[in-house]
Amino acid sequence: MEQLIAKLKSEIIEVLNLSELSPDEIDENAPLFVEGLGLDSIDALELIVLLEKNYGLKLGTAEEGKKVLRSVRSMAEFIRENNKG
Amino acid sequence: MNPVFVASDNIISPLGFTTTENMEALIKGITGISLHDNACFSPDPFWASMLEEGKLAEKFSEYANPGSFTRFEQMIICSVKDALSRCNLDFKGERTLLILSSTKGNIDLLDHATGSRFENNRIYLWHTAGLIQRFFGLKNKPIVVSNACISGVLSIMIGSRLIRWGKYDNVIIAGAELVTEFVLSGFNSFKSICPGPCKPFDKDRQGLSLGEAAGTVVLTVNREMAQDGCGISVGPGFSGNDANHISGPSRTGEGLYIAIRRTLEKADCSIDFISAHGTATPYNDEMESIAITRAGLHQVPVNSLKGYWGHTLGAAGVIESVASVFSLRENTLVNTLGYTSSGVSQPINIISKTKQAELNSCLKIASGFGGCNASLLFQKI
């Protein structure tokens, strides 16, 4: 899990062009949007692309999206749960 | 300051190749939006308003060889040709200018399969404008406006200013946009495409439908050319920026409100109806309802025509302005197709049924990516 979280952090920095951040500076439990990293709507869409492209996972409803994209940890949990098979 | 009149116009869309054909379809409640399953455009089936294969080339072959022109160029030429045939304009003279309005122009040429048939320069909007200029033998170098989804309204506004300032006597404004895999995939990645025909301002709206169209408006300083005995003039117009976000509309409708307010300050009449942008994305329609209300226009009848033509991006402002001019002439308010009950927070007066009404003025508004907004007045003389 910790490995996955670390990997996700670097991927997020890359796809969202957060060039001034290092992975250590991202708190995996902090909210990604508004507070925390202060991401916006385009970033959210870009994270959806990341899940599809790197993990082959599609988010269903907007509700599910909100839950999954809450924090780096919630994203990691979603990936682990859905990649079991 | 010179007055500015509408001399002629045209709309080309799946609903027809003239303004009249298109407006008759609108009044009958016919939409151009349908389900398409074409792997050249999208891996999945999609709803959009697209010209039937071959129909454009057939029309275009009356004027020139379709093989030598792109779809985008064919569409504009057909539209300008029809508009010019309906007015007695000295379009080859020194006092006439062409303005081209488009967001993506020949963008389908970036796809190697389509692009390899044409020279590289064809991708540039200035090249398209030059090609249209040469085709019609226009004297002046054209202007190109490429300003997201407000390009069309902005182009008519700029054209009317150039006449008002005495720089030209006539301005031909041509707006066009294709439905392409390029744009479709982009809006898909934005999760903005509706899984059915779009439903502007509706509580169940789920996004936009794309459309392709071309439209032309011919503006003139000559009152005699204001056609059909019921002349329309172009009044003041402004643009304004949200200064908030590059894709999300402002929550306060700031830029649109500023554009409308500045237009109303210069207007010498009240507003009889509003032709809204109404893309049917949750945020756009909500933002418009806020800006309209802030401007004190919440009781004014308002429609969105995106349910008929889809969102035609750089052409939208042009064809919807043509529809506004038609509405003024015919005293007809066209309904907001796809709308049943309000899904915006402000109680604006959305037209749900096409009806006759005494109309003397129309406010055309538009908003787009980059936080841009525009507002323009049309009036009966």
Next chain:
Amino acid sequence: MNENPAITGYCLIHDRQVVLSGDLLFTSNEKQPGAFFTEVYKNYSLNYPKFYKMDNLCKLGFLASEFLLKDKEITTRYSGEDVGIILYNAASSLDTDRNHQQSIQDRLAYFPSPSVFVYTLANIVIGEISIRHKIFGEGTFFVEEHFNPALMHEYVSRLFNDEIVQCCITGWVELNENNYHGALYLIEKTSPGKEGIAIFEPQIIEDIYLQRR
């Protein structure tokens, strides 16, 4: 009232150089536009993380406007809706258009990116500058084959005449593959004794662009 619009500042970013109102501010050996822009951004510690999200066209326009508007206090001297941004280029957003096309060219690796797609419109650069400097006024992006000082001068002068703007950022922001040329001008009404740094007329606009002054 003798208040003619004049050039009160300009910024050129071209050929690995940044020039502000005649002064050479920065040079570099970096040939890649993106890397060069980042070098400029870092050198001046501009502290605007959104910079990294922009495409190269927006980075070019953003940087030029940063230098152009520094210490000009336009937001305190003007109401935001009285400031206009009228920009021009030849290639529109073609550089980013190619990137987006790349992401959909292969059906087996079909991942269009919203943060790329949003920049496939040239006028986004007007949006970025507006957001940064709280500018709410008139904005238009024109596409022209070549730098056109006559059109630039005439259109902006008329906007001043009609009092549509009180202050205007205008100029050329072109980026196509590895070629870039940014030339932004700040135009303001001036009065005798406060003439600005150059007369706002086509020949001077062109001389500045070609660095003949």
